[in-house]
Amino acid sequence: MPESRKSRLTRPETLTALGIIVAASGFLFPTFELRAISALLPAAMLIGLIVLSVVLLLADQRKASAGEGAAPMTKSPKRVVGAFLLIVAYALATDFIGFYVSTVVAVPLVAWLFGYRSPVGLLIATVIVVGTIWAIFDFGMNQDFPTGRFWGR
Amino acid sequence: MYADLLHALPDVFALTNFAAVIIGVVAGIVVGAMPGLSATMAISVLVPFTFGLEPLVALGLMAGIYNGAMYGGAIPAVLLRIPGTPAAVATTFDGYPMAQKGEGGFALQVAVVSSAFGGIASAFALMLLAPPLSRVTLLFGPSEVFWVAVFGLASIIFLLGGNPVKGLISACFGVFVSVIGSDPIYGNDRFTFGQLEMLDGINIVILLVGLYALPPVIDLLETPLKTDGINSSKLGTESIWKALPRMNYWKTWLRGSFIGIWIGILPGAGGSMAAFMSYNEARRTSKHPETWGEGEPEGVAAAEVANNADTASALIPALTLGIPGTAVAAVMLGGLLVHGLQPGPMLFRDNPDIVFGFMWQFLFGAILLVLLGGSLATNSFARLLNLPRPLLGSVIIVLMLIGVYSIHGRMFDVYLMLGFGAIGWVMDRLKFPLPPVVLGLILGGFAEENLRLALRIGRGDPMILFQNTTSLILVALTIAVIVGPTLKKRYIDSRKSA
Amino acid sequence: MLNIFKKVAIAGAMTLAAGAALAEYPEKPIEVIVGYSAGGGTDVMARTAAPFIEKYLGEGASIVVKNMPGASGQIGVTEAANADPDGYTLGTFNLPGMMARTIDREADYDRDSFTYLANVVNDPNVIVTSKNSGLDTLDKLIAEAKENPFAVTVGMSSLGGDDHFALIKLQNATETEFTIVPFKGSAPARTALLGGHVAMGILNISEVAEFRDQLNVLGVATKERSPFAPDLPTFQEQGLDLVNGSMRGFIAPAGLPEDVQAKLLNAFSQLSSDQEFLDAMAATANPVEVVTGDDFKQLTSDLYDLAKGVWETTPWN
Structure with missing residues (x-):
């Protein structure tokens, strides 16, 4: 049975190709403001990306017409999105609240949410990770990590 | 000069100086083995700290870290398919398949022995041939360096993977990222959107951590119950001395060392290019190229020998001319300046004990790799993989953050890395090959810069690019790399049909 | 409240x-x-x-x-x-x-x-030429630049830095034109000079101190001679008003x-x-x-x- 129109357009490769075409076209605009010689290489690469993505798009659509199903990108999209969001949240927390506080919370939280539930193990792991980082970077090397923009300086 | 070399030896064996090398190697292996942490980052964190140390202690630490990290990067490359350092990308090609077949232990042993071999060869090149090799560097002006970059870019065609369209998209993406930052000639912004942090371009470590480390971390969290028993418990670590006779890779080692040393003395390209080229050459000349990429130990040997062979040789132009051969050598040059060691021909005359002592430290660092990086490191890191997957994932996330943050001490780079991570995850799932991105980033802007410098020297006349023998040889080599395989195939086909 | x-x-x-x-x-x-x-x-x-x-x-x-x-x-x-x-x-x-x-x-x-x-x-600027350029004095360099505008290639670090301003001062003072080749930093520019890929370079005195045997150093852009190279004449001594650093x-x-x-x-x-x-x-x-x-x-x-x-x-x- 041929795929519906909508599912043909939401095939991962088709979506990616469309995404590259849009992004590369967007980046093309600033090249007009550059000197010709400055713009040459970036513009060539962007046009290359657009042309190649069109080829990719056509190939994928041909596969779709031939009734070839597209493999899904992931079997558990919720977990993938959740993992991404947690990582971004951790980076933001480091920036705004401070590295050590965020790390002490993030290590056990991520592990716990994704299925490792032993309290003792989580405690030991957190202590080892944070302790080692502190001992080497802060104590040993005077390396500062973000203390949190939120608190000011 | 050789008398100076011997004269410097006793100082190297002073307790603190030798201890510095040992500590450096161990620290280097650990840093290299941690996904997210790189040698560049470790040495840049170390440089200000060494201000108060004796020169040979400081330099010994750096020499040890450099050698250790170039091997250490192979550990996660083999076990997790995350290259620990940029130079370990090519190690993943065969190392990870070997680990999946239960030969991870042997892969790591091949890696450590090959790394040591490359490091020793490189140290000897630095000790014995630094002045003549620095004259070779002088032969390479902008037009010659441009052809070296083109030659490197041509080897992308071997890295395109099963789908050439996707491979080329990866390569274009890499080259495009390489032009972000200030224009190499005029200094005006290109695609920085007013962000000062992007003016110096995208650091390779940021891209690499995002592209290579984030997707596997998502994997670890996505399927938390998959056991990694195949990788870890059956690592199969027999004694390294028993494994040694099975490694008959002399040709690959010698060729890889030669390539690594050669790439090292040319400024700018660095470890990953050496590893890629050595891998391609070894595969091209192999009697059974079909096993490559499926877990061929010789592939691990080729990549690892070359990425250690450019460590000491990258210091040849750094010490004699002040132009570092790799990103790590650039940071180390800063460490030399801190101790008042000004690069140049006088350096060898003014501070022979320190310079030659430093070279010895490179040699001993490479030798120590076998002892320190052998079973001890291999076994302890393999244990880490027995950690529950969600925990391993969350620990790697922390390491990625501190590794990227510490390069310049700013969060901006961390956000940039996460952006590349998202792109990397899509590429990974849709089977876009990642090596062309890395090579494109390293060589794209580099080729452009040198082309435009050459054209300026020639006052716009492109014939400047073909004016001397070195350039013409490089052009011929590039053509051979591109058309060679097709001709060979056609020749074999015609023999078959005849 | x-x-x-x-x-x-x-x-x-x-x-x-x-x-x-x-x-x-x-x-x-x-x-x-x-x-x-x-x-x-x-x-x-x-x-x-x-x-x-x-x-x-x-x-x-x-x-x-x-x-x-x-x-x-x-x-x-x-x-x-x-x-x-x-x-x-x-x-x-x-x-x-x-x-x-x-x-x-x-x-x-x-x-x-x-x-x-x-x-x-x-750190004052110096003008250097490569050994194979044959331009081993300031007079020869300026004569060549006057005779063939843009024929002399100048290696230096990026535009808008001290090297660049020194070159502009030189061009204005002598009514000459040079072809600028801006490298990323002084060390690559110096290497190109050592290899003879560019004819002339504008660097800083600390950067050439170790390379004086391999390059022709034509003068230093200070009012008085630099303690770094007391034997090196200033440009003012040579009749060129160029002070920059x-x-x-x-x-x-x-x-x-x-x-x-x-x-x-x-x-x-x-x-x-x-x-x-x-x-x-x-x-x-x-x-x-x-x-x-x-x-x-x-x-x-x-x-x-x-x-x-x-x-x-x-x-x-």
């Missing part, structure tokens, strides 16, 4: 604390922001000078060097310009680069954003409390007479020329005007 009361109380407490801080500055570590990576020329200057400044500030002063590399020092200097003017954040400052950046790109600071403490290093020093944000400023200036001005400091700087190839306070401010202003003038006639990007 309570809130306002609270705010007033806090503000009062802070004023008191500030007053106390002024009385015994420095009472906590002073941070010096360096806009380059550890190990660069500016970083080495800051780290070499730090213990001496601590000594002259007295009272157990402590200085912490913080590297904020990126955008040729612009990230670090912007941070220093916008820091609290309490004397606990200082920064390094490079000329003419930091002023040129306010002209050739958008910058979040200008020449009035700083309290000028001291310029410490003045790369300068590195220390600044603080504008609006520093007066007594803090006085204390800092006093400490910095003692550097030039400290032989131990001069020796330490010589060992790291940093030619010292200490210019403090208002003179430093005037110097910066002059360089800004020069850069502005050049930009208006021949913008470089």
